[in-house]
Amino acid sequence: MRADVPGSRDVVTAERADASVAVDGAGPGELPAFEVADVRTGRVPAHVACVMDGNGRWANRRGLPRTEGHAAGEAALLDTVEGALELGISWLTMYAFSTENWRRPADEVRYLMGFNERLLVTRRDELHEKGVRIRFAGRRDWRVPRRVLRRMDESIELTAGNRRMTLTMAFNYGGRAEIVDAVRALVADGVPAGKVDERAIRTRLYHPDQPDPDLVVRTSGEFRISNFLLWQIAYSELVFADVLWPDFRRQHLFAAVAEYQRRNRRYGGVS
Numbered sequence: 001m002r003a004d005v006p007g008s009r010d011v012v013t014a015e016r017a018d019a020s021v022a023v024d025g026a027g028p029g030e031l032p033a034f035e036v037a038d039v040r041t042g043r044v045p046a047h048v049a050c051v052m053d054g055n056g057r058w059a060n061r062r063g064l065p066r067t068e069g070h071a072a073g074e075a076a077l078l079d080t081v082e083g084a085l086e087l088g089i090s091w092l093t094m095y096a097f098s099t100e101n102w103r104r105p106a107d108e109v110r111y112l113m114g115f116n117e118r119l120l121v122t123r124r125d126e127l128h129e130k131g132v133r134i135r136f137a138g139r140r141d142w143r144v145p146r147r148v149l150r151r152m153d154e155s156i157e158l159t160a161g162n163r164r165m166t167l168t169m170a171f172n173y174g175g176r177a178e179i180v181d182a183v184r185a186l187v188a189d190g191v192p193a194g195k196v197d198e199r200a201i202r203t204r205l206y207h208p209d210q211p212d213p214d215l216v217v218r219t220s221g222e223f224r225i226s227n228f229l230l231w232q233i234a235y236s237e238l239v240f241a242d243v244l245w246p247d248f249r250r251q252h253l254f255a256a257v258a259e260y261q262r263r264n265r266r267y268g269g270v271s
């Protein structure tokens with residue numbers, strides 16, 4: 001709910017037990033009363049990154065297999081992309097599969113590979129028509145099925161010329177793995193120790209052209225980063241939403257942006 005609506009929950013401060021902000025709905029199944037107009041005129045983040053968490057719990061609560069939760073998460077992903085486009089967000093990064101998610105049960109992993117492949121096949125044309133450039137961040141290692149890699153390459157190629165928004169799917173992605181890969185590249189490039197600085201590392205990350213996220217949103221009420229964009233989030237604003245990913249909609253994104261607009265970013269300096 002909007003913070004200026006009587007009775008709405010306010011921003012939660014550190015001393016309160018519940019550290020999530022009021023980007024959950026007013027009640028079960030209700031959406032935050034936020035429209036794009038509420039946030040469009042304020043400071044719009046250039047880059048928003050989302051941890052799409054809570055699909056399994058959403059399904060469990062309904063007595064469904066976890067995979068049904070992932071399937072239901074597709075609508076949330078598409079609505080979030082729509083909301084981000086409406087708002088003029090230029091960079092949207094979605095955490096779709098981590099380097100640690102291989103530890104999940106084999107049938108869930110198999111499902112997620114097929115799910116992501118199908119998502120690309122069925123959605124890339126409409127994303128392309130909307131001017132979205134699709135990219136991926138993560139390791140292209142032997143564990144990712146070839147047919148998934150093929151779909152990824154096709155989607156990258158199809159949408160390479162789009163600039164309205166860049167949608168990066170973090171897939172087989174780990175923040176530590178990305179830093180390890182950057183260090184490996186430094187060594188392979190023969191960079192001497194004295195020349196290693198932040199720029200040398202940054203330019204060897206998966207997408208050096210991408211600005212750091214201004215805002216990271218994690219759903220499901222968990223207060224963790226879970227190995228997401230560790231280098232890039234040094235000064236990102238973090239918003240934790242008490243809603244399971246399949247229930248997330250653009251209104252939650254707008255509410256998170258409204259919360260972001262209330263934050264005072266100092267980058268270690270003073271206001």
Ligand code: FPP
Nearest residue numbers: 051052053070073074077095096097098226
């Ligand atoms: C991090 O939590 C969350 C993720 C890496 C997102 C995982 C998302 C999916 C598998 C489904 C993607 C859905 C769509 C619609 C594409 P974690 O569970 O990896 O880490 P934790 O154990 O610390 O919570």
